[in-house]
Amino acid sequence: MSTKTLVQQISQPYAEALLELAKKVDKVDQFNNDVTTILQVLAETDELTIFFNNPLISQEDKKEAVNKLFDKHINDQVVKFILLLIDRQRISYLKGILNKYLECSYILDSFVTAYITSSIGLTEKQQHDLIDKLKIMTGKQNIQLDISIDSNLIAGFTVQIGSKVIDTSLRGQLKEIGYFLGASNI
Known part of the structure; x- marks a missing residue:
């Protein structure tokens, strides 16, 4: 089992429990803002993540x-x-749990997070156009982009929404052509 799969398996029930609590106390929007704030703090300070992950503390x-x-x-x-x-020794999964919580919350509110991997940064117009296309494809009115840069793509980008992946990158197209031609190592 890969580490990513393990994190997902552990994150899902905790994220769902937090979302149920948010719905029960009718504070989903406040919880979403709080979770976003915590994720920002974790992203800005690697030391905090290292601190939480340290079993000696x-x-x-x-x-x-x-x-x-x-x-x-x-x-x-x-x-x-x-x-x-912390009590259940799951604090090292905090980031994964909170991201999964937001994902579940967005689904609840007709939100979708699209994970974009691009060879270069996208302009505001490109992001806006991509959101418009994804709204049509998914039927969701609110699309959040999570963009990362991967120079190995050569050109283009990939989009992942849930388990669906759209690969418009040159690397992906070369792999597809290689597969079609029978070359497995392109």
Whole structure:
């Protein structure tokens, strides 16, 4: 089992539980904002992720850090959820759980996250045009792009929505031609 699959298997039930809690207390929008804030903090400070992943740091120290960082800025129930992850030794999956939570929340609100891998950065117009095309393809009104750059693509981009992948990259086209011609190592 790959690490990515393991993270997905662990993340899904926790993300669903957090979403159920958000719906139960009728604070989905606030939870979404809080989760986005936490993900931004994690993205901006690699040290925090390293701190959470370090098994030599006690659970109490991790809880104290969470309380100091988020106590007055994040909903109490979201803070308690993070503390629960520490108790259950799942804090190293925090980023995956929160991303899965947002994905589930967006599906609930007719949102879709499209993971774009491009050979170069996309302009605002290209992003807007891509969102318009994806709205038609998915039937969803709200599309969020998660864009990453991969210079190995040579040209073009790939789009992943759920399990569906659209590969318009030159690398993908060369692989397809190679497969068609019987060459497996292109």
